[in-house]
Amino acid sequence: MGRIRQLDADVIARIAAGEVVERPASVVKELAENSIDAGARNITIEINNGGFGLIRVRDDGVGIAPDDLPLALARHATSKLDDADDLYAVRTLGFRGEALSSIGAVAQVEILSRTPDRHGGWVHRVEGGATIHDGASGSPPGTTVSVANLFFNTPARLAFQRSHGAEARAISQIVTQLALAAPSIRWQLVIDGHQSISTTGDGSLLEAAIAVYGAVVAPHLLTLPLIDETAVRVTGICTSPVVHRNTRTYTTFVVNGRVVRSQALTHAVEEAYHALLPTGRHPLASVRIDIPPAEVDVNIHPTKLEIRLQRERLVYARVRDAVRQAVSTFTPSPVIQPTAPSWPPYSSTHPPTPPTTGTWGLRPTPLLDDSRSDQGNEPIGLRNGSSLGSETSPREKTGSAWSEVLAASHDDGVLPFDPGASDASTPAPKPPPPAMRLASDPATWRPLGQVGLTYIVVESPDGMYLIDQHSAHERIVYEQLKRAPTPAEVLVQPLLNPDPIELTASQSTWLRTNGEVLKSFGYELEPFGTGTGTETW
Numbered sequence: 001m002g003r004i005r006q007l008d009a010d011v012i013a014r015i016a017a018g019e020v021v022e023r024p025a026s027v028v029k030e031l032a033e034n035s036i037d038a039g040a041r042n043i044t045i046e047i048n049n050g051g052f053g054l055i056r057v058r059d060d061g062v063g064i065a066p067d068d069l070p071l072a073l074a075r076h077a078t079s080k081l082d083d084a085d086d087l088y089a090v091r092t093l094g095f096r097g098e099a100l101s102s103i104g105a106v107a108q109v110e111i112l113s114r115t116p117d118r119h120g121g122w123v124h125r126v127e128g129g130a131t132i133h134d135g136a137s138g139s140p141p142g143t144t145v146s147v148a149n150l151f152f153n154t155p156a157r158l159a160f161q162r163s164h165g166a167e168a169r170a171i172s173q174i175v176t177q178l179a180l181a182a183p184s185i186r187w188q189l190v191i192d193g194h195q196s197i198s199t200t201g202d203g204s205l206l207e208a209a210i211a212v213y214g215a216v217v218a219p220h221l222l223t224l225p226l227i228d229e230t231a232v233r234v235t236g237i238c239t240s241p242v243v244h245r246n247t248r249t250y251t252t253f254v255v256n257g258r259v260v261r262s263q264a265l266t267h268a269v270e271e272a273y274h275a276l277l278p279t280g281r282h283p284l285a286s287v288r289i290d291i292p293p294a295e296v297d298v299n300i301h302p303t304k305l306e307i308r309l310q311r312e313r314l315v316y317a318r319v320r321d322a323v324r325q326a327v328s329t330f331t332p333s334p335v336i337q338p339t340a341p342s343w344p345p346y347s348s349t350h351p352p353t354p355p356t357t358g359t360w361g362l363r364p365t366p367l368l369d370d371s372r373s374d375q376g377n378e379p380i381g382l383r384n385g386s387s388l389g390s391e392t393s394p395r396e397k398t399g400s401a402w403s404e405v406l407a408a409s410h411d412d413g414v415l416p417f418d419p420g421a422s423d424a425s426t427p428a429p430k431p432p433p434p435a436m437r438l439a440s441d442p443a444t445w446r447p448l449g450q451v452g453l454t455y456i457v458v459e460s461p462d463g464m465y466l467i468d469q470h471s472a473h474e475r476i477v478y479e480q481l482k483r484a485p486t487p488a489e490v491l492v493q494p495l496l497n498p499d500p501i502e503l504t505a506s507q508s509t510w511l512r513t514n515g516e517v518l519k520s521f522g523y524e525l526e527p528f529g530t531g532t533g534t535e536t537w
Helices: 009-020 024-037 066-072 084-089 099-105 155-159 164-181 205-213 215-220 263-272 312-328 399-411 469-483 505-520
Strands: 042-048 054-059 108-114 121-127 130-137 142-148 186-191 194-198 221-223 227-229 232-239 251-255 258-260 285-290 446-451 455-460 463-468
Touching: 009 099, 024 042, 024 054, 024 099, 024 142, 024 164, 042 164, 066 108, 066 121, 066 130, 099 108, 164 186, 164 194, 164 205, 164 251, 164 258, 164 285, 164 505, 186 505, 194 205, 194 505, 205 215, 205 221, 205 232, 205 285, 215 221, 221 312, 227 312, 232 312, 251 263, 263 285, 263 312, 285 312, 455 469, 463 469
Parallel strands: 042 186, 251 285
Antiparallel strands: 042 054, 054 142, 108 121, 108 142, 121 130, 186 194, 221 232, 227 232, 232 285, 251 258, 446 455, 455 463
16 A cells, blocks of 8 residues: 555645744634725724634625625635636735635634615624525624634644734734735724724725824835836835834835835935944835835735746846935934033132032032132042042043033044045944943042032042942832842832833833733833824823
């Protein structure tokens, strides 16, 4: 008997499902794209337990006829292709006919749909790829797809999935990208009963960006100039260089209405921001590219996230130029250089008088021994007769010398922002100074006084230190928190007026997941409203 044998249909379906249904976020993406293809103007997505318990996508699109419902869950059944030539002119987001059948193979799926020409709807239920119910049911116009107990029949797949919170954040990111790709659709995302995303669907990309990223980014949003030439159309938005993130997930590319990933396009955007962002930081941007469908190959990966562009270099240049022109309109805040104080030259008989509180914010402190002020050019001693040296006093520097030192400190590594400056004129950044190592034991230090209610002057065997009181106190509290045997022993003082913070859907999901951990360390946060699509805590 031969060793090669034909797999049965159930095993084939589960293997195929592994290519399309990687995680709950994959299910949300496929179902939402089907709703977009159906011409929906309102799409509501609900998830429970990170999408493993329930995913429900409801739209007001054209619906599915009762005779087509069983076929919609069959493998390689689609309404979007007629022949092989259509693969080279794909204008819809879905076309393979694999998503619904793959989802139905590893979950319990219910499709409730009604077309505009019918008075009643139809429901079709599948469990693990097998039909368990098909019949009439009440339904509003459109389609509602419910996916329950994802991976219930593939425990090995379920064991390798991430936490519910991580999956909820991934779904939030998917819906955020789809909302930016289709701003004319009103999107609603509800996670475990809490509304996370809500857009207006008025067609404005700026409004959609504010809805998903929060009103805090609104003043920094820049509109890309329309580039429409050589059959390549580039539109979109980006942020000014003062707004950036530590991840590239906030950069979205939409090619012919499809959210895609592209290293080349990502590099084009980052090249446009060249030298304007700190190292390791990335901009927020949503770039839409419209090109002839025949010049895009979307049939290279089951998830259709990766594409090939026939004229990639041309598209690269158009995207880079559009973002660069938008960023060039950014005007940074002016840099204010403080004026050095005018101190009179030092005199052995008349020591300089510190500036008034209104000028420097200093409080005179008895650092010097007044009884020694008439002893000629002797070194100026500190209290209790101690001295920092016996040769030259630091105060023998004149006022002009102090001005030069202060001016040099302001010029050190600080350059005015000039978006038009060439790369050649920009000096290489100086390496950071090495970490300071203490040459003496702090236990041997002796406090001398206080400056401006901010700094403590300390004498040590190896010199003098200025200690920032606020920073030192923060460090002490931090070390105490680290050494506390249990978080419950941390003393907490509630704020009289809590500080509100506005979070994106993904950030709010993370906070709900880790709220108890933060509370054990003394941080109590609770949601108290939604803003323009974001949630305020």
